[in-house]
Amino acid sequence: MSTLNTQHLRNYPQKPQQVYLYGTCLADSLFPDSGIDAIEFLEQQGVEVIYPQGQTCCGQPAYNSGYQDEAKAVALAQVAQFPLDIPIVIISGSCGGMMRHHYPDLLKGEPGITQFCDRIFEFTEFLVHVLKIKLDDKGEPEKIALHTSCAARREMGVHITGRSLISQLENVELITHDYESECCGFGGTFSVKHGDISGAMVKDKSENLVNADVVRYISADWGCMMNINGALEYQKNSLRGEHIASYLLKRTQHNKKQRGE
Amino acid sequence: MAAQQLDPNESKYAASARNFRDNVKRDLGNQELRENFRGAMDYLVDKRKNAFPDGDELETLREQCKLIKQRCLLKLPHLLEQLEENLQANGIHVHWAETITDANDIIAQLIAAKNGKSVVKGKSMVSEETALNDYLEARDIECLESDMGEYIVQLAHQHPSHIIMPAIHQNKKQVADLFADNIDGFAHTTDVDALIGEGRRVLREKFCQADVGITGVNFAVAETGTLCLVENEGNGRMCTTVPDLHIAITGIEKVVEFLDDVPPLLSLLTRSATGQIISTYFNMISHPRQSGEKDGPEEVHLVLLDNGRSQAFADEELRQTLQCIRCGACMNHCPVYTRIGGHAYGTVYPGPIGKIVSPHMLGLEATNNLPTASSMCGACGEVCPVKIPIPKLLQRLRVESVKAKHNGEPVMKGEGSGRKSIEAAIWQVWSIMHKYAFIYKTSMWFATRLRKLMPNKIGVWTSVRTAPKLAPQTLHEKVQARQNQQQYKQLQGGK
Ligand code: SF4
Numbered sequence: 001m002s003t004l005n006t007q008h009l010r011n012y013p014q015k016p017q018q019v020y021l022y023g024t025c026l027a028d029s030l031f032p033d034s035g036i037d038a039i040e041f042l043e044q045q046g047v048e049v050i051y052p053q054g055q056t057c058c059g060q061p062a063y064n065s066g067y068q069d070e071a072k073a074v075a076l077a078q079v080a081q082f083p084l085d086i087p088i089v090i091i092s093g094s095c096g097g098m099m100r101h102h103y104p105d106l107l108k109g110e111p112g113i114t115q116f117c118d119r120i121f122e123f124t125e126f127l128v129h130v131l132k133i134k135l136d137d138k139g140e141p142e143k144i145a146l147h148t149s150c151a152a153r154r155e156m157g158v159h160i161t162g163r164s165l166i167s168q169l170e171n172v173e174l175i176t177h178d179y180e181s182e183c184c185g186f187g188g189t190f191s192v193k194h195g196d197i198s199g200a201m202v203k204d205k206s207e208n209l210v211n212a213d214v215v216r217y218i219s220a221d222w223g224c225m226m227n228i229n230g231a232l233e234y235q236k237n238s239l240r241g242e243h244i245a246s247y248l249l250k251r252t253q254h255n256k257k258q259r260g261e
Numbered sequence: 262m263a264a265q266q267l268d269p270n271e272s273k274y275a276a277s278a279r280n281f282r283d284n285v286k287r288d289l290g291n292q293e294l295r296e297n298f299r300g301a302m303d304y305l306v307d308k309r310k311n312a313f314p315d316g317d318e319l320e321t322l323r324e325q326c327k328l329i330k331q332r333c334l335l336k337l338p339h340l341l342e343q344l345e346e347n348l349q350a351n352g353i354h355v356h357w358a359e360t361i362t363d364a365n366d367i368i369a370q371l372i373a374a375k376n377g378k379s380v381v382k383g384k385s386m387v388s389e390e391t392a393l394n395d396y397l398e399a400r401d402i403e404c405l406e407s408d409m410g411e412y413i414v415q416l417a418h419q420h421p422s423h424i425i426m427p428a429i430h431q432n433k434k435q436v437a438d439l440f441a442d443n444i445d446g447f448a449h450t451t452d453v454d455a456l457i458g459e460g461r462r463v464l465r466e467k468f469c470q471a472d473v474g475i476t477g478v479n480f481a482v483a484e485t486g487t488l489c490l491v492e493n494e495g496n497g498r499m500c501t502t503v504p505d506l507h508i509a510i511t512g513i514e515k516v517v518e519f520l521d522d523v524p525p526l527l528s529l530l531t532r533s534a535t536g537q538i539i540s541t542y543f544n545m546i547s548h549p550r551q552s553g554e555k556d557g558p559e560e561v562h563l564v565l566l567d568n569g570r571s572q573a574f575a576d577e578e579l580r581q582t583l584q585c586i587r588c589g590a591c592m593n594h595c596p597v598y599t600r601i602g603g604h605a606y607g608t609v610y611p612g613p614i615g616k617i618v619s620p621h622m623l624g625l626e627a628t629n630n631l632p633t634a635s636s637m638c639g640a641c642g643e644v645c646p647v648k649i650p651i652p653k654l655l656q657r658l659r660v661e662s663v664k665a666k667h668n669g670e671p672v673m674k675g676e677g678s679g680r681k682s683i684e685a686a687i688w689q690v691w692s693i694m695h696k697y698a699f700i701y702k703t704s705m706w707f708a709t710r711l712r713k714l715m716p717n718k719i720g721v722w723t724s725v726r727t728a729p730k731l732a733p734q735t736l737h738e739k740v741q742a743r744q745n746q747q748q749y750k751q752l753q754g755g756k
Contacts, residue, residue, distance in 0.1 A: 023736045025695075029705055030729050032736035036743065051740045054698040062688050064637060066659030066679075070692035077696045150638035183596045187636025194634045195721025196289055200600045201636070203725055230726030 022090040025057035026222040034243035052081040093152025096122040124161040135168040139251040149221035177212035186227040206231040275627040277607030284605040305593040308536025327648040330584040340483040347486025361391035377472035383497040384408035385477030407496040422603030425589035474500030478511035490544040507558040514583035529646035533588040569621035584647040591641035613641035625675030632658035
């Protein structure tokens with residue numbers, strides 16, 4: 001069934017030699033290893049990865065709080081960091097949604113914005129549609145769940161690409177959890193401004209994931225995972241989310257790390 | 262009216278919307294209420310899904326209906342004039358009400374002119390908006406809600422918790438208890454059909470006694486001067502045919518240009534709302550009783566209410582709010598609504614549509630908490646049959662809410678009322694820090710080094726989660742280290 005909005009339909013370029021990586025502020029300070037894993041994984045696919053040291057945050061927190069000017073200053077500073085006409089791969093659907101679908105509005109009238117936004121690709125989207133990747137699963141059989149962020153699902157339409165990547169992993173069984181498409185309750189400042197509502201949402205989400213009886217869940221968004229993992233840890237449950245970049249890297253490589261596990 | 266009476270036009274809902282946070286606390290803690298909502302919403306979500314087996318057809322229809330509503334809104338002033346003209350030509354009187362008090366006054370006068378003492382009402386959210394029942398009852402006019410859900414909330418002295426299913430917050434046991442307390446001779450049962458039968462029996466008698474019927478309108482057709490009313494219980498038809506006086510009340514945005522605009526909108530409305538291919542009743546009211554006709558009201562009136570709608574209309578982006586056909590799908594799919602229920606909002610219209618429309622009706626000062634109470638998950642925008650970009654409008658309302666003082670024309674009543682200087686200052690610092698990478702990187706360097714000093718309790722976040730832990734090294738540093746290592750290796754290899 002296709003319920004995709006036309007905004008998801010786009011023309012994909014040929015496989016490039018080089019890409020930029022946008023790491024996002026959350027991965028930068030809290031989960032840097034997933035950024036390194038994404039770089040390593042892309043390099044294994046024969047793509048050179050450039051990580052501009054001047055990148056900070058996409059501006060979403062201020063934007064979603066209604067502080068347009070403050071968000072705009074930060075957004076413009078990001079655009080300036082990516083001068084080459086090559087794809088910008090983002091390891092978060094929500095920051096990807098911000099840069100691809102909200103920058104045109106926020107930065108209306110700035111030169112080159114449309115072209116900039118056209119170069120934005122969410123990580124799984126890039127793997128499936130641009131690299132047309134074929135995965136070779138080398139891991140042990142296991143059951144996992146997938147959590148797709150709302151931005152990835154509804155703005156970027158990339159819940160399908162996450163699924164299709166996992167379906168390529170021969171030994172991995174993807175278990176659908178209850179209310180899979182429902183929001184985890186993060187929503188940036190929402191989780192602080194309306195903590196009780198957000199708390200009720202993440203409680204339900206983490207319970208549904210636990211009930212799926214899986215060894216881990218995978219996501220491409222650290223915002224959601226920070227929220228859900230935090231709730232799981234609070235509940236003293238051992239289930240955790242793992243970034244899809246790290247997961248794919250681990251499943252597809254024959255390395256000491258994995259054999260030693 | 263006396264000045265100290267606050268704003269005479271301020272709705273009672275402004276006060277309850279200001280209490281949003283307390284309301285949320287109260288209702289989140291009510292387990293039975295939460296189960297009632299979750300169960301009912303799951304049911305409605307499922308019904309809608311089954312009503313649209315073909316996703317492409319759904320998308321085509323949504324696009325078509327969005328364009329219909331946008332076209333009608335573009336011509337709104339003209340269409341309203343045309344509607345008035347054609348209704349009058351059909352013998353239907355038209356009244357304009359700018360505020361809820363204007364609307365209530367007009368209706369009270371119409372009833373008084375007929376010496377009316379009792380009113381029977383079909384479901385009308387706009388009459389909830391004006392709090393018409395309270396207004397008429399204060400003038401000794403009995404108002405009876407005849408829609409089953411509305412009847413239940415009226416008995417319980419509540420107001421609707423959902424725009425399509427007013428009593429959805431109550432389960433059958435609660436309804437049975439309510440009937441037992443209020444209806445003489447009620448034989449206690451929790452059988453849904455029996456409960457409805459019982460309600461019907463009580464209502465039937467009232468229809469025959471009432472002097473006035475009051476209903477809402479789903480579509481007002483400008484081209485033909487026709488009022489369309491969608492309903493399932495036949496009570497709408499009774500209200501519009503049995504009493505001698507029929508008064509319809511609706512918002513100005515309900516006008517459509519052509520009769521041909523109605524079928525696609527109707528099809529999307531019922532399927533999005535309850536998953537029905539078509540409602541059980543679809544009434545088209547074109548004129549009062551004509552000579553030789555055996556039934557129908559002698560007089561038909563339409564009250565067209567503004568109540569903040571023209572404020573939304575004046576702004577091209579916010580105007581999209583008025584595309585709404587009140588199907589309720591956005592609330593059925595909303596994870597916030599599903600948890601806090603309809604009463605917590607404190608407004609007449611709950612859920613996502615309530616968050617975007619209420620600020621125009623009640624002002625942003627009373628409703629500042631509504632646009633922020635969203636995780637921006639987008640479930641509402643995804644299902645909205647007329648493609649209102651609800652998350653985008655929420656974001657816009659957040660901007661209006663925290664807007665700094667300026668000399669230009671205000672866009673909205675209460676704009677800037679949510680601005681707190683401390684919060685604004687934080688975002689300014691945040692902005693500078695993230696605009697200049699060297700400041701950002703230096704701060705992050707220190708933060709990661711001092712991570713042990715991070716508190717592990719951070720307000721409400723850690724009431725259900727552990728605190729996030731900073732990494733020992735940032736990604737920026739790790740990438741740099743990796744590059745240095747690679748260069749070193751290359752140099753070594755090159756030797
Ligand atoms: S905003 Fe859209 S989904 Fe919500 S009630 Fe209105 S038409 Fe229905």
